[in-house]
Every structure is written in C-alpha cells, then in structure tokens.
Amino acid sequence: MCIANINLVSGVWDFLNTPFMGSFAGAFFAFTFGIVAYNYTKRRERFKTHHDAVVKSEQLLNRHLNQISGNAFLLKGALETYSKGAFSENVLTPLENPDFLPDFxxxxxMDKYMDYSSLVHKVNHDMNAWNRSNDRLFTAALSGTVPQADIATNRKSLAERTEQIVHHLEDLMQETYTLGGYVREFLKFNKMGWFADLEPIQEIAISPEKSEKERKKFVKESEETMEKDREGRLKKYRI
Incomplete structure (x- = not known):
C-alpha cells in the first residue's frame, strides 16, 4: 500500500514537473496577478476621482464665499445709489457651479452637493436677471425718452428686488458654511494613501455634531479672510 502511494506521489510529481505544467502554472499565475492588479488599479482610480472631486468642492466653496461677499457688497452699494435717486453701474458676477456629481x-x-448646487443655480439666475434690469434702467435714464415718474417707479421696484437678492446671498452664504464644514470633516475620513482605495467610501457618514463643529471653525477662518478682502474693496472704491 505504501509503495503504491509512493508511486502515485512520484507520478504526480513527475507530471507537475514537466515543461508543460511549468508553463501552464506560470501563465495561470500571470493571469491571476493581472486580474488582481487591474482590479486594484481601477478601484484606486475610482477612489482618486472621488477624492479629487471632494477636494475641488472644498476649494470651490472657499471661492464662493468671496464671490458671494463681493456680489452682496455691490448690491448694497447699488441700494445706496438708488436711495439718492441715482443709478448703479455695478455688474454682478455669477458663481461658478461645476457638476462634480458624476465623480462622487x-x-x-452627492445629496448635499446637489441641493447646494441647485441653490447656487437659483441665485445665479437672480443675479443675471438683476444685471439685465439694472442695465435697462440705466440705459432708459440716459436716453431721456422715458418719463421720470416711470424711471422712479422702476428704480423703486428694482431696489426692492435688490434687497431680496441680498437676502438670498446671505442665505447662500450660510449654506456654503454648512456644506464647507461637512466637506472639511468628510476629508478627514477620506484621505489618499496606498490602500485608500480599499476604504468603503460609500459608507462614510458624517455626524451632525462633527459637521457643526467643523462649520464653526470654517466660519471663523473665513470671516477673518473676508474682512480683509472687504477692507481692500472699500479702499479701492474710496480712491
């Protein structure tokens, strides 16, 4: 019995030790390694695309704060001009609104960014409409063909609309802070690394408490920066 087993093992070894089996084993190993490497590469690319989108969204929110502040500054200046019976030549600049959703x-x-992006779209629509209305009012006043009573009525109406847009921008500012705090906290759990692609990024969830804590930090840092920018704009307009 032992001799038979020994002969069987010897025969199997001789079979496995043939050039054919050596080539087959090498090819099989290369094939398996190729699949694993391909899967790893794709998963890492997927993670990097997602991570880059989150980083870009954080950078976008920082720019939005300055853009919102700048447009609100111009609108408040226009209101002051209207109150004196004059006209504003200010032009509002729409906010950037890239679509990062396919990369998340x-x-x-995704849900939070989609809601925020929709709000940005609405505010941009309001600002574009304001630019057109303000330009038409300014042109009509210069033409001298429109009765002063009509111009005064339209100016009052535009001033009321201007106040509404200022409030919309203030609301958007708060939403920017909220999403900014969330994104900053999200990035703490979503760091790049050699094995970052293996993290279950779909399951990352940020608690309201952590998001609010980071939001407060974001507000403090941003307000300090925007105050410096505001002082710079005031100096510019005083010159």
Missing amino acids: YNLEI
Missing part, C-alpha cells in the same frame, strides 16, 4: 462615490455627499 458617496451618496451622502
């Missing part, structure tokens, strides 16, 4: 791989951040 976390449903929570």
Whole structure:
C-alpha cells in the first residue's frame, strides 16, 4: 500500500514537473496577478476621482464665499445709489457651479452637493436677471425718452428686488458654511494613501455634531479672510 502511494506521489510529481505544467502554472499565475492588479488599479482610480472631486468642492466653496461677499457688497452699494435717486453701474458676477456629481462615490455627499448646487443655480439666475434690469434702467435714464415718474417707479421696484437678492446671498452664504464644514470633516475620513482605495467610501457618514463643529471653525477662518478682502474693496472704491 505504501509503495503504491509512493508511486502515485512520484507520478504526480513527475507530471507537475514537466515543461508543460511549468508553463501552464506560470501563465495561470500571470493571469491571476493581472486580474488582481487591474482590479486594484481601477478601484484606486475610482477612489482618486472621488477624492479629487471632494477636494475641488472644498476649494470651490472657499471661492464662493468671496464671490458671494463681493456680489452682496455691490448690491448694497447699488441700494445706496438708488436711495439718492441715482443709478448703479455695478455688474454682478455669477458663481461658478461645476457638476462634480458624476465623480462622487458617496451618496451622502452627492445629496448635499446637489441641493447646494441647485441653490447656487437659483441665485445665479437672480443675479443675471438683476444685471439685465439694472442695465435697462440705466440705459432708459440716459436716453431721456422715458418719463421720470416711470424711471422712479422702476428704480423703486428694482431696489426692492435688490434687497431680496441680498437676502438670498446671505442665505447662500450660510449654506456654503454648512456644506464647507461637512466637506472639511468628510476629508478627514477620506484621505489618499496606498490602500485608500480599499476604504468603503460609500459608507462614510458624517455626524451632525462633527459637521457643526467643523462649520464653526470654517466660519471663523473665513470671516477673518473676508474682512480683509472687504477692507481692500472699500479702499479701492474710496480712491
């Protein structure tokens, strides 16, 4: 019995030790390694695309704060001009609103960014409409063909609309802080690394408490920066 087993093992070894089996084993190993490497590469690319989108969204929110502040400054200046019976030559600049949704791989951040992007779209629509109305009023006043009573009525109406847009920008500012705090906290759990692609990014969820804590930090840092920018704009307009 032992001799038979020994002969069987010897025969199997001789079979496995043939050039054919050596080539087959090498090819099989290369094939398996190729699949694993391909899967790893794709997963890492997927993670990097997602991570880059989150980083870009944080950078975008920082720019939005300055853009919102700048447009609100111009609108308040226009209101002051209207109150004196004059006209404003200010032009509002719409906010950037790129579509990062296809690059995100976390449903929570997708939902939050989609809601925020919709709000930005609405505010941009309001500012574009204001630019057109303000330009038409300015042109009509210069033409001298429109009765002063009509111009005064339109100016009053535009001033009321201007106040509404200022409030919309203030609301958007608060939403920017909220999303900014969330994104900054999200990035703490969503760091790049050699094995970052293996993290379950779809399952990352940020608690309201952590998001609010980071929001407060974001507000403090941003307000200090915007105050310096505001002082710079005031100096510019006083010259």
